[in-house]
Amino acid sequence: MSVDTFAGLGVPMALSSILEADGITTPTPIQAATLPDSLAGRDVLGRGRTGSGKTYAFLLPVLTRLAASNRRRQPKRPRALIVVPTRELATQIDTAMAPLAKALNLKTLTVFGGVGANPQINGLRAGVDVVVACPGRLEDHMRQGHVSLDAIEITVLDEADHMADLGFLPCVRRILDATPRASQRLLFSATLDAGVNVIVKRYLTDPVTHHADSAQSPISKMTHHVLHVQQDQRLPVLQDLTAAPGRTVVFTRTKHGAKKLAKQLNASGVPAVELHGNLSQNARTRNMDAFKDGSARTLVATDIAARGIHVDDINLVIHADPPVEHKAYLHRSGRTARAGAEGTVITLMTDDQVRDVRDLTRKAGINPTTTRIDARHPLLKQLAPGERTFSEPLVVAAPGDNGNGGGRGHRNGAGRRTRADATGRAGGRGGSGRSGGQRGGSSSAGAGSSSRNGSNGNGSGRSGSKRGSGAARNGRGGDGGRGGSAKVYSTSSGSGGAAAFSAGLGRR
Structure with missing residues (x-):
């Protein structure tokens, strides 16, 4: 059988047919x-x-070998473990695995922080075959006796170099020490730095090493441009590029920068969501869902999204802030031109960044085209072709995604005030109801539930209070009231509550 097919490489037909x-x-x-x-x-x-x-x-191989071993799953004793650095990557791996595992009657579970521990504890107690975990939460469960790794048959470390960068390797070593020495171990990494080599030498037995490509090799269908801009042209250039058709990922160096830029893009009519470490897990999930389903066509992120974020058809990656080192540039850029597709990578460079960007691209093995531009330059239309479209201005609503209290509402797209609850939801008027003493447009939570002001409110949390997580109240009637429909996404999670913003609002 041909080795150009999965079946020819030894993958069971039950799995290769799903891939096909x-x-x-x-x-x-x-x-x-x-x-x-x-x-x-x-x-x-x-x-x-x-x-x-x-x-x-x-x-x-994980699923194939588990199915072949035919051992029964046991409470608290998973049979395979996949360790990853980020929650998003864990979720995406589990999503990719779900149809394959179902075909072999195998159960899977994700384990990571930022969400309640009880569902994970119950899942482990019921027995699972494969756990996809971030190191910190997994070690917590181990310490508290909710899981034992003594029945692990195969362990995978994915993005091992990123775990090293994040300081997870001591925790990873303790996890690996808890797995059987004779069990199979697979380690995947973009680079093999010193910290990763320590793991390899200590935990892998006579490993077979495969280098599929150079750690520095750019994807052949990716084009790289550096746009030399004056500081006052940085935002106008970003607004023009992100208003073009298609999905765009914009990277910033800081969490504050991501939050601020997402707010600026929304204010200019470019639907954007943010992704960074200050967001709660629920907010991160809602924002990623909005990016994936097209509700927001731009994702503004820190390097938290540089690894393992798999979203189809990302046309453009923009380094709004050049990264500090070349590995980050390559990983950020890898969000586009995936699976044989073409993609464009743009780095914005101001006068004081010229030397840093030159060193960065040289170390990354990139020879970009550098052009001095402003927001009217015709090159922008070539890099991001298509008609620029802007929605009605998107208005930041009240603080509150982390459950620590809501905040004062702001006017929605219909020019009428809304309220927000302690989970980042904003309420507006549905039918003839009122919110904050003023009428508003109908509104729904980013997670899909509508506000009390529409039809399905679920509590009495009030703007500016720390009471519960109920949506805005004082409304009545159904969704189809005055004003446009609003979909609300949380944009931060400080203890005083952070901003939420609406996509698809009606006119002011």
Whole structure:
């Protein structure tokens, strides 16, 4: 059988047929290189850049070998463990694994912080086959006796170099120490820095090493541009580029910068969501869902999104702030031009950043085209083709995503005041109801539930209070009241509550 197919590499038909139904028929280089060894039970060290297909390179052997071993799952004793650095990556891996695991009657569970522990504890107690976990929360469960790793048959470390960058390696070592020494271990990383090599030497037994590509090699279908702008042109240029059709990811260096830029883009009529460490997990999930379903076409993020964020058809990556080092540039840029698609990467550079950007691109092995521009330059239309479209101004609503209290509401797209609750929801008038003493447009939470002012309010949390998490009240009637419909996304989670913003508002 041909090794150009998953079945030819030894993947069971039950799994390869699912991949084929999703249009995944030809293994990527990292998959073709590692699958024969990992399916045979060897320890594998695989290096490949972001977007190279590492996820299926380890999911397929993990599930195949668990099904073949035919051991029964037991309470608190998972059979396979996949350790990843971020919550988003854990969720995406579990989503990719779900149809494959279902076909083999295997149960999976994600374990990470930022969400309640009880559902995870109950899931572990019921028994699962595969746990996809971030190190911190997993170690918490181990310490409290909710999970034992003594029945682990295969362990995967994904994005090992990123875990090293985040300081997780001591925790990872303690986790690996709790797994059987004779169990199979797979480690995947874009680079093999000193910290990763320590893990390899200590925990992998006679590993087979596969280098699918150079750690610095840019994706061949990715074009790189540096736009030299004056400081006062930075925002207008970003507004023009993000108003073009298609999905765009904009990277900033700081959480404050991401929050501020997302707010500025929304105010100019570009639907944008933010992603950074100050957001609660629920807010991060809502914002990513909005980006994936097209409600917001721009994601403004810190380097938290530089690894493992898999969203199809990202046309453009913009480094609004050049990253500090070249590895971050490559990982950020890898959000586009995935799976053979083309993509464009733009770095904005001000006068005081010229030397830093020159050093950055040289170390990254990139030879970008550099152009001095302003917001009227015709190159912008070439880099981000298509008609620029702007929605009605998006108005920041009241603080409150982390449950520590709401805040004062702001006017919605109909020019009428809304309130926000302690979970970042903003309420407006539905039918003839009133909010904050003024009429407002109908409104729904980013998670899909509508406010009390529309039809499904669920509490009595009031603007500016710390009472519960109920939506804005004092409304009556159904969704179709005056003003446009609003979808609200949380934009931060400080203790005093953070801003939420609305997408698709009606006219002022």
